[in-house]
Amino acid sequence: MAEYSEELKIAKKAAGKASEIIKEFRDNHNFEINFKGKNDLVTDADLAAEEMILSIIRDAFPDDRILAEESSTQKVLPEERTWLVDPIDGTTNFAHGFPVFCVSIALWEKQEARMGLILEVNKQEYFHAIKGKGAYLNNDPIHVSSIEDSQYSMIGTGFPYNDLSLLQNYLRIFEWLLHRTQGVRRPGAASYDLCCVAAGRFDGFYEYALNPWDVGAAGLLVQEAGGKVTDWQGGSNWLFGRRIVAGNPEIHDFLIKAIREHFTEAEIKG
Known part of the structure; x- marks a missing residue:
């Protein structure tokens, strides 16, 4: 067994x-x-x-x-x-x-x-x-998608329900992504969003203020489907770090760069 x-x-x-x-x-x-x-x-x-x-x-x-x-x-x-x-x-x-x-x-x-x-x-x-x-x-x-060019990608995200401390820059990156992808979607359940990344429905996903039980199972799904999962710094503290980026390798890196352009170092670190 x-x-x-x-x-x-x-x-x-x-x-x-x-x-x-x-x-x-x-x-x-x-x-x-x-x-x-x-x-x-x-x-x-x-x-x-x-x-x-x-x-x-x-x-x-x-x-x-x-x-x-x-x-x-x-x-x-x-x-x-x-x-x-x-x-x-x-x-x-x-x-x-x-x-x-x-x-x-x-x-x-x-x-x-x-x-x-x-x-x-x-x-x-x-x-x-x-x-x-x-x-x-x-x-x-x-498996995660094979899309490498962000202009052909669809991104998943979520809006925190009770921590709006990053809202201004969060809306800025949302608008920025709308101009550089085929769309941004917000189903409202992070575990499902990450499963969509694993299944190639989304090419990438980002969010903050999540809890370990939101991402602990689906983060593994993305990794086992060939994707990357990190915190906003590109590190491994995505379970308790309350900041997560996931995607196929190319779109994950695209999202990390976008986050670095739209948030302060303190906001990225959390």
Whole structure:
């Protein structure tokens, strides 16, 4: 049995059960919306889905650590085996009935991504990767795009919901990219955006103010699909650094250069 295949099996099981819960809340329109902070939504569906995921992981791997969006406050990644769980990435989309939201589950060990699984709930698209084994969509191999010229590229991004400290320059680079690409898209779920990079739907992606459970699984997908994932400095601190750039190698580097032109050194470093 391939290394981490049992973990992937458990992640798929947990994501599938969580998806059933999420769809039931969605179809019955019976969820309650609360706020953790400004524009920071949490619903009954988030809490119920997370409870299901954590229960399944703990039953299978009782000694593992877990960092989950709705129940964790930890700001560093342990050396031990640690699961990163986002029960609904795209809660605002879910709450408004906009059909892009995902379950994201990752396993990190010795501070490296080992396994990642993302389920886009509405289309039931299962994206997964095991380190060194490639990236897959519904068990079919996927790869980043081969586009090298930015004028033929499509870029994904997101707008932070509660940290608007970089907004002025963020809007400037958005406008700048509109003149130099075929388009910029904002689906509203970073894990899905990164999966789109891995599958070649987007050629690149950038955002700030993200959390580890937003990117911990899908970042591995991009890497295993042949892409590059870094922080805004071009370094490796993209999990907790709250700044991420991803893409095929050429478009990733194009975005890094664009960021350097539009943000101060302090803003890039974070």
